[in-house]
Amino acid sequence: MINSIPDTTIHKDLRINSYGHYLRRRFGCRVSKVNVDAGFTCPNRDGSKGTGGCIYCNNVSFSPRGTLSEIGLEEQLTTGMAYHRHRLGSQKFIVYFQKYTNTYAAVEQLEELYSRALALPDVLGISVGTRPDCLTDEALDLLTRIAKERYVCLELGLQSADDAILKRINRGHSLGDFLNAVQRATGRGFDICGHLIHGFPGEQPAEFLKSADLLNSLPGISSVKLHQLHAVEGTELAAMYRRGEFIPLTLEQYVATAADFLERLAPRISVQRLYGSSPLEIRVAPQWGLKNNQMWYAVLNELKRRDSRQGARYEE
Numbered sequence: 001m002i003n004s005i006p007d008t009t010i011h012k013d014l015r016i017n018s019y020g021h022y023l024r025r026r027f028g029c030r031v032s033k034v035n036v037d038a039g040f041t042c043p044n045r046d047g048s049k050g051t052g053g054c055i056y057c058n059n060v061s062f063s064p065r066g067t068l069s070e071i072g073l074e075e076q077l078t079t080g081m082a083y084h085r086h087r088l089g090s091q092k093f094i095v096y097f098q099k100y101t102n103t104y105a106a107v108e109q110l111e112e113l114y115s116r117a118l119a120l121p122d123v124l125g126i127s128v129g130t131r132p133d134c135l136t137d138e139a140l141d142l143l144t145r146i147a148k149e150r151y152v153c154l155e156l157g158l159q160s161a162d163d164a165i166l167k168r169i170n171r172g173h174s175l176g177d178f179l180n181a182v183q184r185a186t187g188r189g190f191d192i193c194g195h196l197i198h199g200f201p202g203e204q205p206a207e208f209l210k211s212a213d214l215l216n217s218l219p220g221i222s223s224v225k226l227h228q229l230h231a232v233e234g235t236e237l238a239a240m241y242r243r244g245e246f247i248p249l250t251l252e253q254y255v256a257t258a259a260d261f262l263e264r265l266a267p268r269i270s271v272q273r274l275y276g277s278s279p280l281e282i283r284v285a286p287q288w289g290l291k292n293n294q295m296w297y298a299v300l301n302e303l304k305r306r307d308s309r310q311g312a313r314y315e316e
């Protein structure tokens with residue numbers, strides 16, 4: 001059933017509830033996310049949850065020391081904010097603790113790192129990417145305290161809602177872990193973003209699309225990031241591709257399923273990302289030859305071609 005009720009959160013040209021516009025509505029100016037490598041590692045590599053990491057994770061880029069990155073946090077952020085100011089005219093910033101598992105440390109260390117980011121001028125808040133099985137009560141309480149005064153988004157990697165796929169890709173956590181983390185994080189005054197990937201070996205589009213229904217059913221989820229599975233050098237997935245065990249989606253397949261996903265996604269959930277990118281020098285497959293904004297618009301143009309929008313097939 002096509003849901004034709006207009007929703008004010010949907011941008012009329014983009015036809016989705018884009019996160020960029022959500023931030024503009026909320027803060028009244030252009031806001032950019034600025035990445036920082038705070039030197040975390042990952043429990044799915046060091047043996048505490050698993051070894052080897054997820055099959056698509058670029059293990060060669062992991063710091064063997066598992067300590068703070070070479071360039072200090074403040075220097076990384078100052079450079080990143082200057083770039084966004086100059087290139088996009090951004091006025092305010094959200095510091096994105098992106099690399100690896102950004103709650104994987106003692107709460108005192110987390111507090112110190114998050115506080116340093118929040119102390120920089122024009123920083124509105126933080127976005128913290130992590131695994132759903134790496135979220136202690138102390139870390140949740142810390143984010144809750146910060147969210148009383150500043151913007152906080154917790155980004156939880158689910159990647160697939162299918163436990164068999166999670167096992168095959170060596171994620172080291174289950175759908176149940178994700179649901180448990182979302183439930184514990186809901187109602188604490190901060191945003192929660194779910195990460196999904198489409199294109200795992202053996203995954204059917206119809207199965208993947210059920211993950212939109214899953215996110216819709218979780219009131220705490222406020223945004224989503226979606227990207228295609230892609231293989232980069234130094235990963236098990238790249239080896240699988242070379243052995244013929246991973247056949248990447250075509251651009252047309254991905255765009256069609258991403259548009260289907262958006263049509264099923266509730267309008268209240270903002271969309272942070274619709275594609276994944278990696279440096280050309282380590283990209284193995286797929287090679288679609290598109291720049292980032294072309295990937296973004298490939299999906300949005302498919303909605304336009306259909307004269308559709310996010311939530312067009314969402315049923316409450």
Ligand code: SF4
Nearest residue numbers: 042044053054057100
């Ligand atoms: S959880 Fe993230 S950082 Fe850890 S191995 Fe998987 S993709 Fe890499």
